[in-house]
Amino acid sequence: MPAGKAKRALQVAQAIVSDIQLNAREAGDRLPQEEDMLARYEVARATLREALRFLELQGVIQLQLGRGGGPVVSRPQTRDFASSLSLILQFMDTDLRALLELREAIAPDMAAKAAARATNADLAALSDCYAQLERDRETAGFEETNRRFHDLLGWASGNPTFGLLTSALHLLTRDLAMELGYSAQERAGQLRCLARVLNAVRLRDADGARRHMERLVKGSSEYLAARSPELVTQKVRWGDPG
Amino acid sequence: MPAGKAKRALQVAQAIVSDIQLNAREAGDRLPQEEDMLARYEVARATLREALRFLELQGVIQLQLGRGGGPVVSRPQTRDFASSLSLILQFMDTDLRALLELREAIAPDMAAKAAARATNADLAALSDCYAQLERDRETAGFEETNRRFHDLLGWASGNPTFGLLTSALHLLTRDLAMELGYSAQERAGQLRCLARVLNAVRLRDADGARRHMERLVKGSSEYLAARSPELVTQKVRWGDPG
DNA sequence: ATCGATTAATGCTTATACGTTTTTATGGCT
DNA sequence: AGCCATAAAAACGTATAAGCATTAATCGAT
Known part of the structure; x- marks a missing residue:
């Protein structure tokens, strides 16, 4: 000892x-x-x-x-945490499916808490981000903006741990699924779900936000699994955190 | 540079x-x-x-x-991850309430997944652990065994990330709530909930496992908040990483 | 055969010297 | 006077060597 x-x-x-x-x-x-x-x-x-x-x-x-x-x-950033997380996950033989499942468990509650607690500033930032998402719907910047939306939602939830985790999970997921993009149709579906989530947050409808977010992340996971079954069994590896 | x-x-x-x-x-x-x-x-x-x-x-x-x-x-253990986590959480001014909320979000889904996927070996380990919990119900080892139960449940869920997170959260929570013990009555209530969760897992009743686990963690949080309102606003601090 | 003292290997800390980078000051030129 | 270039200084960065502290392996006495 x-x-x-x-x-x-x-x-x-x-x-x-x-x-x-x-x-x-x-x-x-x-x-x-x-x-x-x-x-x-x-x-x-x-x-x-x-x-x-x-x-x-x-x-x-x-x-x-x-x-x-x-x-x-300085301030430890999400990527510092993501680095530590991926290192231990590598030694646990964790695959992408596990990351997606964890996101499915966390994101709905995060959305519910955001609906209950978001400040006006949070709402404004989320609306701006959504507007840019619609503009970026067919560009390469879509993924990054998408990640930022979830990040903002995490901070709006009033609980930093939600934002930290979802953001870190997004980073790790993107590391693995980098080469595989989303189809235009899938993106459109995601946008519809996001709009519903955002609207529920605006209306302080915690339960609605949870349900729509649940549908969004479940749909995203199923899409990835259908597009590339091998992808979701790929193991997390400690990538260069720079 | x-x-x-x-x-x-x-x-x-x-x-x-x-x-x-x-x-x-x-x-x-x-x-x-x-x-x-x-x-x-x-x-x-x-x-x-x-x-x-x-x-x-x-x-x-x-x-x-x-x-x-x-x-x-060596092999990265839960406490190593908990140490990294606590370091970044300290700089995010995270309090105990945030940790408890996150646990409330994760633990129910973990229980549900465990009910769906637990192997016979998992069930045996969980049963053993529960038996020891009843033996330790009034000793100092209760908390550690309790943490181990959640750890095992995480592994039984087929997704190591659930066990890693809940177990790490348990460690951090215990660091903060160390001086404040649980009353015998509270422990008895926790044991009853755990028994129901374990039984639901045995019966492959995912929804039941989720509900009982939800009640367990919610009850635990409310108990702490009621016993010591100042405790839940206490900030996470980077503990001794040895 | 067992237990205790010795020894050796290894990482940990200290100490010192020199190199690098950035800021600041100087000083001559326009 | 104003400006640019060069030198000095202040701080961190790197390297090497020596002694200290700790522990496993070994040896010896009972």
Whole structure:
């Protein structure tokens, strides 16, 4: 059991994270430079650097080079989480079908919560995004805009975890299903469902939003399974998170 | 641009993962020691150590100290994923309520899928776990066994992602609600619900399993909220990743 | 044969020196 | 005075070596 002693560098990393949290550091704020941190945490420079590089890998900070540079507070993004997720899923031999199922389980509840809690700003953003979706219905940007719509819906749900998960799942799914596009007919069907979801959210109709979203994601999964049966059995692989 | 260099550690990490998969390394196998890896990947020591640290936190390897030590292949466990999750959730200011909501969204579907797909081996494991739960109903081990039950249910659902998420959420919830135990009465109620879920799974009653699980997690959430209203607004914090 | 002390291998931390990148200041030229 | 180029400085980045800490393997005494 490694519970006996945590590694010094990780202890320092945790201390830095605590410091960021306690001092309410925002993204973009500069942290103390190396010299000051050396005195503050009483470690050697290599140890401090290991902690800093570790946090950089996790997306917590960014290291800027040159004079006036130093550690800058960042915010772990969806892709950082998606990277961690895909790594563990690779070792669990998870396939695309599992990802789609999870999305089917989460997305309807997310839509319901969004209907109950969306602010006016959320609604405006969703409407804008939907308008662009209709404009992009036959262009290559459709997928990205589609992902953004689900992302916005997640944030509108008032629960960051929904947005985090659905967005990460979308990224991983797209990694696997990249070569396979959607037909125009399928896209039209998706747009109809999305319109119904959006309308239900506007009307604060949680149950309607849930049902229409359920139909949307189920339809999407079935479409992929029908188009390419081998695709849904493809295993998740830890892709380059850059 | 540090982007090219910063990803070097990730490239090395990916190479190590590929090596593990290609050579079909099992958990417990030893990887080459640091010196050999330095020559193999032609990177600086700090970079290699960064890659190894990253993989250690993700649970892919363990770094064992001392003679005959070195990097040892492991298998990412739920707690490794929970650690990564908690780090990003901390920076999203996620509170306990959000975790509970997510669990409410996932657990019912997981139970339904388990009812549809559980093998006989799964059922046997679940029954054993439930029996131990009844034995542990008034001991400190109850929570851990409870978590294991959800983990098993996830595997029984045929979709590892369900088990991974619910189990990780359980761990994080427990970290926050540690001081606040469950009353004997509440535990008895949870046990009754679990028994109904287990029975529904045995009978292949997907809808029943979903309903009973929904009631279980909803009840658990409401219990916590009633016992300590401040608790559910507590923020997730990155716990000790050892 | 078993248990305890010794030894060796290995990662962890520290220490120091030098290289790189960016900002800032200087200084001569127009 | 104003402007561009070059040099200096401030900060991080990389590299190497040495000692410390920890643990497995080994050896020896009971």
